[in-house]
Amino acid sequence: MDTTGPWMRASQAAGLLVDGEARPTVFAQMSAKAVATGALNLGQGFPDDDPPAVVADAAIAAIRAGRNQYPPGLGELELREAVARHQAQWYGLHWDPETEVLATTGATEALAATMLALLEPGDEVVTLEPFYDQYAALIALAGGVHRTVPISSRTDEAGDLVLDVAEDDLRAAFTDRTRMVLLNTPHNPTGLMLWVGAMQAIVEEAIAHDALIVTDEVYEHLTFGPAHLPIATLPGAQDRTVSISSAGKTFSVTGWKIGWVTARPELVTAILGAKQWLTYSSGAPFQPAVAAGLAMPPAAFHDLAQDLRGRRDLLTDGLRSIGFRVSVPEAGYFAVADAASLGEPDAAALCERLPGEAGVVGIPLSAFYRDGHAGEASSYLRLAFCKDRPTLERSLERLEAWAAPRR
Numbered sequence: 001m002d003t004t005g006p007w008m009r010a011s012q013a014a015g016l017l018v019d020g021e022a023r024p025t026v027f028a029q030m031s032a033k034a035v036a037t038g039a040l041n042l043g044q045g046f047p048d049d050d051p052p053a054v055v056a057d058a059a060i061a062a063i064r065a066g067r068n069q070y071p072p073g074l075g076e077l078e079l080r081e082a083v084a085r086h087q088a089q090w091y092g093l094h095w096d097p098e099t100e101v102l103a104t105t106g107a108t109e110a111l112a113a114t115m116l117a118l119l120e121p122g123d124e125v126v127t128l129e130p131f132y133d134q135y136a137a138l139i140a141l142a143g144g145v146h147r148t149v150p151i152s153s154r155t156d157e158a159g160d161l162v163l164d165v166a167e168d169d170l171r172a173a174f175t176d177r178t179r180m181v182l183l184n185t186p187h188n189p190t191g192l193m194l195w196v197g198a199m200q201a202i203v204e205e206a207i208a209h210d211a212l213i214v215t216d217e218v219y220e221h222l223t224f225g226p227a228h229l230p231i232a233t234l235p236g237a238q239d240r241t242v243s244i245s246s247a248g249k250t251f252s253v254t255g256w257k258i259g260w261v262t263a264r265p266e267l268v269t270a271i272l273g274a275k276q277w278l279t280y281s282s283g284a285p286f287q288p289a290v291a292a293g294l295a296m297p298p299a300a301f302h303d304l305a306q307d308l309r310g311r312r313d314l315l316t317d318g319l320r321s322i323g324f325r326v327s328v329p330e331a332g333y334f335a336v337a338d339a340a341s342l343g344e345p346d347a348a349a350l351c352e353r354l355p356g357e358a359g360v361v362g363i364p365l366s367a368f369y370r371d372g373h374a375g376e377a378s379s380y381l382r383l384a385f386c387k388d389r390p391t392l393e394r395s396l397e398r399l400e401a402w403a404a405p406r407r
């Protein structure tokens with residue numbers, strides 16, 4: 001077979017193939033490195049925690065009760081009702097579970113179906129940069145044009161790294177061809193939570209350019225300070241916003257792949273139109289289990305976030321005393337550490353060596369940028385603190401031993 005035909009070139013152009021091979025995600029690549037070297041994996045963002053008992057028990061009960069066949073394409077009504085109740089209780093957002101909620105195979109499929117359903121070739125899509133790697137791949141698959149708004153960094157009085165986005169830069173990214181703005185707050189990889197002024201500017205620009213807002217909120221409950229504020233709650237936003245979330249992070253079940261979309265009925269119908277040809281329907285027994293999780297009392301969500309906050313502090317305090325400049329994120333699974341202060345200006349090269357040299361895996365922040373865009377972030381790495389305390393403590397000991405001769 002001719003593997004250089006136009007179809008192969010198209011996959012290559014979309015970044016799906018590199019030199020005739022499927023391009024692995026940076027997460028798969030670095031997790032494989034952790035397994036191969038026996039290094040501690042602070043790379044891929046999956047927790048060591050078990051799900052809350054009520055969630056695990058509900059999944060087991062659903063399997064035992066025979067809920068193992070295709071559920072409806074839109075999702076089980078009890079999950080759609082639980083999502084609607086959750087959005088009303090936490091954010092005051094009201095959605096009709098019959099027509100405005102769609103269950104998906106993780107946020108990953110929700111994002112894919114949304115982009116495939118709602119973008120035409122040539123449409124411009126605005127994202128922050130750095131961005132979760134799937135976004136660039138999906139924009140390319142849908143034939144869209146990716147425009148980015150930089151998250152910039154500075155050092156505060158305490159010597160920590162502060163990451164932020166400027167309202168002027170957000171506004172400047174919109175053009176006559178902007179069809180969609182794809183946000184992620186709380187943000188992977190930086191843990192940044194967009195402030196209300198920035199979100200207001202985005203809503204204004206989206207209205208002015210008649211663009212859709214798609215918001216990826218998978219870290220909505222993993223906040224360590226101010227609570228998450230969905231952009232759909234801002235005046236004028238709800239009718240043009242597709243909100244996406246998932247159970248993976250909130251309930252420590254990244255392998256279950258249950259996510260959901262909330263949006264107006266016409267948008268949900270269009271996204272379902274794509275979703276049904278991707279997976280048709282999603283994880284039958286996990287849907288009632290996630291519904292049980294979403295109904296947990298608020299204190300249970302807060303306890304999970306507080307526990308994670310303690311591990312954030314353990315990692316960031318430790319990295320700081322080892323000599324990294326660190327950002328202390330407001331949310332999510334990840335801290336950003338600058339290795340320049342330890343004589344390492346190239347984090348991509350460092351992350352290749354670190355498993356062997358220190359026995360720790362991290363992800364270079366450059367993996368979340370378009371080629372040549374990382375700039376000042378070239379010396380930054382992302383380290384996950386969703387791991388258990390012993391893993392974090394041992395990682396810090398190893399990094400300390402590695403860094404000591406460099407200070």
Ligand code: PMP
Binds near residue numbers: 108109218
């Ligand atoms: N969006 C972001 C920002 C993520 O970090 C992730 C991965 N954890 C996803 C989407 C994918 O979520 P899911 O595992 O539910 O598909």
Ligand code: GLN
Binds near residue numbers: 027046
């Ligand atoms: N979201 C996870 C991370 O950022 C990885 C998900 C994946 O491997 N696709 O590490």
